[in-house]
Amino acid sequence: MTALRDILVAQIAAQGPLTIAQYMTACLLHPEHGYYTTREPLGTAGDFTTAPEISQMFGELIGLALAQSWLDQGAPGLITLAELGPGRGTLMADILRATAGVPGFHSAARLHLVEVSPVLRARQAAALGAFDPVWHDSVEALPEDAPLFLVANEFFDALPVRQFLRDGRGWRERVVGLRDGALAFGQTDALPNSALAHRLADTRDGDLVETCAPAATIAAALGARIASHGGLALVADYGDWRSLGDTFQAVQGHATADPLAAPGLADLTAHVDFEALARAAPCAHTRMAPQGELLERLGITARAQALATKLGGEALNSHVAAHRRLTHPDEMGTLFKMLGLFPHSAPTPPGFLNDT
C-alpha cells in the first residue's frame, strides 16, 4: 500500500471513478505524495534515463541548432532561452556550453525554466545558477515580449492524457475505479465527443485514442509567442504523428510496471501525439523528424568521432554505446521524434527537411 493509494481509494469510493488524466495528475503532482513532488526520478538510482543524460552530444547539437536558427532569424539582441521540464539541468548546461562560442548568443539570452518539482529545481539551480535562471510553474508565465528559443525533452509525455474507446459514433472513456476495494480500470457509457470528430475517419469500433488537453494548451501558447516575436521550439519525445492505441505506462526502477500498482512511486507517461501539438499551434510552422535522422543531419557522427579520439577503454565503449542508443532505429532513433515549431517566415531549422 502507498499513502496515495489509500487517498485515491477513499476519493473514488466517495465521488466515483477518476479519468486517466485525473489519476495521472494525482500520481505525478500530488502536493505531498506525487512522484515529481517527492523524488529525483533520473539517473541510475532513479527510474529512467533520458537522451541528455546518455550523452553530452544530444544537448550540444540541439544547442547549435537553436543558435543557427537564431542567426537565421537575424540574431535578435534579446531572446527568451527556455526549457520545459529541465530535469537535472544537463540538457541546458550542454546547450550553453556548446553555444558559448557563438558571438552574441549568450549576451542576448535570458534563461527561463518551467519546472514543478522542488527537488529538480534545486538540481537545476546547481547546474545553471551562473546563468541566472528564472523559474516558472507554467508555460503561460514565460515572457511574451521577446523571441522564444525553447527545448522540451521528455516533458510532454508527463502531461495527463484521457483515453477514449470507439463505440459506434461515440466514445467510452477509460477510467480508474474500484473492484473489490482495489484500483481497477473501467469504462463509462459511450458519449459523442466533438474533440474527437476528426478521429471518426481513421478509427474503428474498439480502437483506443488518447487526448492531452494540457499539451494542446501549451503548444498553442508556444505557437502564439513564436508567431508574434519569432524563435524556435524543439520538442523531443516518444510518440508518433497521430496517436492510436493504449500508450499509458508506468516505469519504476528502469522497468515497466503496472500503472495502478504503486501510485506516486512510479513514473507515469503516455506517448506524445505530435499532430495534436501541430494542430494546436497553426500560427507556427511545424516539422517532425525521427530523432536518429535529425541527429545524423545535425552531425552527430562527426561529433562522436571527434570525442572518441580522446577516449579509450571503458569510456570509449560507453561513448560508442551512447551514440548507438541515441540514433539507432532499434533504440531511441525511431521511437523518439523531434518537432520544430518556428515562424512561417523563417527558414527551416537545421536538421529538418524542407517541404516535400
Ligand code: SAH
Ligand atoms: N528534460 C529532462 C527531464 C525529463 S523528466 C531530461 O531530458 O533529462 C520530466 C521533467 O518535466 C521533470 O523535470 C519534471 O519535474 C518536469 N515536469 C513534469 N510535469 C510537469 C508539469 N506539469 N509542469 C512542469 N514541469 C513538469
